[in-house]
Amino acid sequence: MTPTDLFALQLRLGTLFIETQAVMSLRLLAMGGVIPSHPGENTRMVSEKGPAMTKAFAAATQAMMEGKRPEQIMSAAITPVSKRVRSNRKRLSK
Numbered sequence: 001m002t003p004t005d006l007f008a009l010q011l012r013l014g015t016l017f018i019e020t021q022a023v024m025s026l027r028l029l030a031m032g033g034v035i036p037s038h039p040g041e042n043t044r045m046v047s048e049k050g051p052a053m054t055k056a057f058a059a060a061t062q063a064m065m066e067g068k069r070p071e072q073i074m075s076a077a078i079t080p081v082s083k084r085v086r087s088n089r090k091r092l093s094k
Contacts (some may be wrong), residue, residue: 023085048088
């Protein structure tokens, strides 16, 4: 693992953490009635967790079975979760 690989992974994780916090804040504000809530948001919030984690686990397992390096395995695992969080942030920010 090169320092650049490590920095890239840390940047992706940091972005994921920030976007996750934004999604959580937007959902809490909507639950509290501060901002308009999307129909079915509470159900969606719970139902999307399982499939996202399953995709992350499958991607990490596939990367590991292919003999990839640890940062590549971690990157494969966070890709499906990052896509879901990013789409949620964009949707909830509208």
